[in-house]
Structures are given as C-alpha cells and as structure tokens.
Amino acid sequence: MKAFLSAVIVSVGLAVLAAYVLNTQQQSADKAFSTSSARVGDPGHNLVGMN
Helix, strand or coil: CHHHHHHHHHHHHHHHHHHHHHHHHCCCHHHHCCCCCCCCCCHHHCCCCCC
16 A cells, blocks of 8 residues: 555656646747748737747
8 A cells, every 4th residue: 555655646746747847848839940040920920829
C-alpha cells in the first residue's frame, strides 16, 4: 500500500511539474514560426496569434 501511495504522489508531482514547464515554454504561433523573412503582422488582423 505504501508503494502505491508513493507512486500516486510521485506521478501527480511529475504531472504538475510537466504542466508548469510546458506552460512556461509555450509561445504564440506568430512568435514561434517567425523568421527574418516572414511577414507576420499584428496578431489581431490575421489568423495567427492570441486572438
């Protein structure tokens, strides 16, 4: 029983940690896929971005 409870606690802890890390690494598409030659305008005026 102790092994099961510790496995549940560890798995929940890893899930919370993974969610935090993935949330901090997430970027909007206009930032992630822009290069020096890409013309990405204001995200409110096209289909890319926060809106």
